[in-house]
Amino acid sequence: MFSEPDDPAVFDCMRAAHAVACAALGAAPCPPASGGTREAWGWRGRTLGKPATGPYGPGWLRVVHSSVERAGGKLWTGPEDAERLVPRYVPRPRLHLVREWAEGDDVYRAELYDCLADGAVSAAPVLGEAPRLTATWWSGLRTAIGGLSAVRTERTAVRQAYLERAMPKYLAFLGRPVPTVPPAWSTAHGDLHWANLAGPRLSILDWEGWGTAPAGYDSALLHAYSLAVPETAERVRRELSDILASEAGRFAELVVITELLQSAERGDNRELVPALRQRAGEVSGLGR
Template sequence: MSSEPDDPEVAARMRRAHTVACGFFGAARDARASDGGPQEVWGWRGRTLGRPVTGPYGPGWLRVAHSPADEASGKLWTGPEDAERLVPQQIPRPCLRLVRQWTEKEDAYRAELYDHVTGGPLSPTPVLAATPRLITAWWDDLRTALDRLSAVRTDRTAVRQAYLDRAMPKYLAFLGGSVPTTPPAWSTAHGDLHWANLAGPELGILDWEGWGTAPAGYDAALLYAYSLTMPETAERVRRELSTVLDSDAGRFAELVVITELLQSADRGDNLELLPALRQRAREVWHQMTADG
């Protein structure tokens, strides 16, 4: 989840597209939704826009994605629909009911109508700003969901080996050693498991655009990294997901995630995480070299 795009033309275009999508689905914006969820959710730099609606399946969530027409294909474009077909329903997430694509000159749009999720995201942004109050059952359900997801067979890719070979030496050079770039193991991951993509008080995992294979432990490592500004929550994540994070695979996954977030800081994103990410990279590297 991101803020409204700075460019007012982008915001206006996406809102118009959302209105068009409502017409396709016979849905209407539900401005009366009163369960505490957000009324409008933007994706990175205005690429997506989601709003609560009422429609043929009752209360729902209508999300519209934009792409240049000549790039409207591939992993991010088909991820939610692939997840609906291939990811077991026991992994809690809103059901994807309807999909519609259309083009307007050089712009392509994809509308997705989901079931309503009670409570909504646990944070308005990926980086945690307030401590979520979660019961033990929520954490139990998260561990079970990640275990089940890791075993899903897919040819989708969330993180590529070529990226690790290129990016890890560059962004982890400050560690002063020869950082390995080949993970101990691979498994299937959500690929964007941060606090804005997790719902509560009942667990729901949102936004399945980028799911696919990644270094084992990737989801746990990403959630931990996005918690570093809130030490109490970060410690809870480490404790609840210790089986994954305190393994060789988990430590490697942490370095992968830190690499990605340091790279994103070059684009001006996640700047508040920088000091904690660098410190955590040093701690993980010390553990890895001490174990070796």
């Protein structure tokens, strides 16, 4: 989750679009006494989710905005594809209804999900404090990551062309060449950070960007977003050691570090940069 958009026009348009979505799906916003004031904003106001009561009872209504040119791509169809293709033992809110509409050069998509009993582990992707999670939660996460990795799909979360272009540039501070071809590929959620994980009952949220990625990508991403809380980063390494301690896992960490260093140039999660650079040095012996 992200903060409210700074642009008042984006704020007003997304609020209005959410009201349109409620009407289109036969849903009603939950009253404040039932948590109806709770909002979850996406990056720069691209999405807005709020509790709603609909044809299937208590739910979560999420609205996505796109320009006409960008609508219909990977991020647009991800939740529906996940509902069709990802096994139910990978825990996530069920997607019940989808509607789309256009307003001039803007396209909106409404998605009505099951309502989760438990909220996100963190309000932001980067962890701020150590969460209290049970052994059952961690075991479920390992099972979910493993099960998802075996799903067959033509969707792509990370492209080889990106690795070849970005890794040499953003890992140049290591002072030596790094490999750009992963030992293996598998299917990943693609955005497995702490704001997309619910607890204490495990559920994985936000399936826009899932697809093939270097094997170990999800585990590496969760570890990177844990680096601000060393005890949790150590817990991630311990719980997901079968993945992160492997050659593929170390490569995946370098991929994730590349992506996050690039996003830091745009102003995102700059507080992680020192820890990311240190971690890159720790795992850069890959392939020796």
